[in-house]
Amino acid sequence: MANAKDEIILKGLKENNLKNIDLTIPKEKIVVFTGLSGSGKSSVVFDTLATESRRQMTMNYPLYVRNQMPRYERPQADLMQNLSPVVVVEQKPIGSSTRSTVGTYMDIHPLIRLLFSRIGQPAIGSATDFSSQSSFGRCPECKGFGQVVAPDVNKLVDFNKSLRERAVQFKPLSPTGWQGHWMMTCGLFDPDLPLKDYPEETLELFLYGPPEGERVNAPFHTKDGPHKADWDGLLPRFTRVYINRDISKLKTLTEEDVLAMTTQAPCKTCQGSGLNPEVLASKINGLNIADYDQLELPELLRELEAIQEPMGKSIARQAIPYVTQLIDMGLGYLSLSRKMATLSGGEGQRVKIARHLGSSLNNMTYIFDEPSAGLHPSEGELLIHMLQRIKQQHNTVIVIEHNLAVIQMADEIIEMGPGAGANGGEVIYAGPLAGMTESPTALALQHKLRVNGHPRERTGSYSIQGASTNNLRNVDIRIPKGVFVSVCGVSGSGKSSLILDAFKSRYPESITVGQGGIGTSSRSTMATYMGIMDDIRHTFAKATGQPAGLFSFNSLGACPVCKGKGVLTPEVAFADPVTIPCEACGGTRYSDEALSYRYEGKNIIEILALTIDEAGDYFTQPKILNRVKTLRDVGLGYLTLGQTTSSLSGGEIQRLKLASQLQKEGQIYLLDEPSSGLHADDREKLLDVFQKLVERGNTVIIIEHNLDLLAASDWIIEMGPGGGKQGGSVMFEGTPADMLKADTATARWLREAVEA
Incomplete structure (x- = not known):
């Protein structure tokens, strides 16, 4: 008989909508919590189990330390026993900072800096000197950003207008401000002549100022009379006053206001690395630290494994497991320099998971909140292997999940329900997969995939030409109008770049429902x-x-x-x-x-x-x-x-965002993974909403991995073939029935689901 300590005992749980329930969770198993959105899964896993574990952990510290730590209220429960320390991997997006990269998030970058400070030749001081954020390491030209920001004359100026008609389109330089007034009254420029009609010499003076070394007097008029002043040119003035200055000190302006008038290009001095030339001169086996940053991960792994110098070898050995974990999660096409903010939902999810795989701790409880969100079915297999690996290291794995493949591989399934909100909060099934028969999840597992055999006829098409945002390879495509369109493909294949960037900029009137959260203050209802x-x-x-x-x-x-x-x-x-x-x-x-x-x-x-x-x-x-x-x-x-x-649960928030946008009678709806966080029952309701929208004459375009939604579409577009540099091409366009005959990553899974 198993030791009683081999299971987590929870009795009398009453958080949120939980109805005084009792639960026993086996340890060193993979336990999946499932059920309708809002049925009480998060209330058990996060608000009770994780909160109590964290609360008890903090009690081990002295009072003065505890006062500096997050403080947790005891959950509403009668008994919570045999808990172990928890590691929580949530769904929340990561790394919105402009400087946060895969290397910094995974803690690989500090090791690479240390490596170069110890064995890089010629030698440079400390590891911090290899950072673009240090006073020594940063590039003198771009101040460590790797990008040079310069005014864009075509954004700043409308050449068809005169100064009085607001030819200068940046508000602080318009006629209502003192600088705009100065341009109009200094006597150098005709305030009523369109700029395109200025003589070339005058336009040059207006835009760029006088030649170097020369000064042009431009009297500045106030109520006290004229004052002496020199005209420095619109673009040099914009650079000096708005780019090379701390914008936060200008009350009426934001950084976005200024950046809207600029172009950004990689800095030529540091080739976009943000590092000064002295730092870039230090190399290991012919590569500098910026080269290391740009390598795809398998190439980086080879470089680290090739280091023979004893000190360098011991540092490289510490970095290798992190790099290997990312490769094992199917993210080999990334580089350390890749900005976290540019990752797709599925990529971000896997980077988060990889970060936790390096720990050698055991007897822990790992909690994952819908780890399959944003993953292509083929990537779901990698996820399942990873969960099994964590279990094999003598850990308990608790997963909140709707993905049927993940549910099927669980050792124990706990289904909450029977409904959502006030109608939920009860355990309707706890046990192995074989015992599930009548619950909503059991019925979803028995459900057969039906392919749409009668797709709607398009009423026209939306055209995109030469799209090259992020990894898109000069894509030309015509997307059907008046139908239900799904865009699929592996993580990082270019789905979001095609729809949320290229399509949205071509058709800005589109109504977009993205993956971001909503304001969730306790006063928002x-x-x-x-x-x-x-x-x-x-x-x-x-x-x-x-x-x-x-x-x-x-x-x-x-x-x-x-x-x-x-x-x-x-x-x-x-x-x-x-x-x-x-x-x-x-x-x-x-x-x-x-x-x-x-x-x-x-x-x-x-x-x-x-x-x-x-x-x-x-x-x-x-x-x-x-x-x-x-x-x-x-x-x-x-x-x-x-x-x-x-x-609200993640699935409820997703539908609330959609509902708030449905108030607008739009022509085009763009939805980024709308099935994320939804049980199969809730997905059916959502699909019904989409079909009604299309029936009313709208076009609905979704980015999606879920095979049920793909099969119900009128038209499917698949991006690929891989992610990152291996993606960015259109692999398939056609109806779901056409896709069954295709040979793409998604087509294989669709066929398998239909034949199951």
């Missing part, structure tokens, strides 16, 4: 996010004669004790934080006065407690009904108007 809270407040104000602010917990209507938060967090010194419902308002957030007024028999709290479905039967205002309908259309009818967006 379903009603506020959908833009109907103001309408509800004004409805109350009209019916009661009171100010609308009285029906807002962020304004006049806030409970005076908790200030509209609904909870109190008393100061508990070094103890764990405690959150208690506000006794004054009973957690409603509203003052007694606000709750004393009613509309159609309900006070504001009773209105916010209505589900979306109930709200559709209660209100009569067209705007409210329209927005409620879009939420029902995407399958969120079970949520309440007052539910906070911070309590």
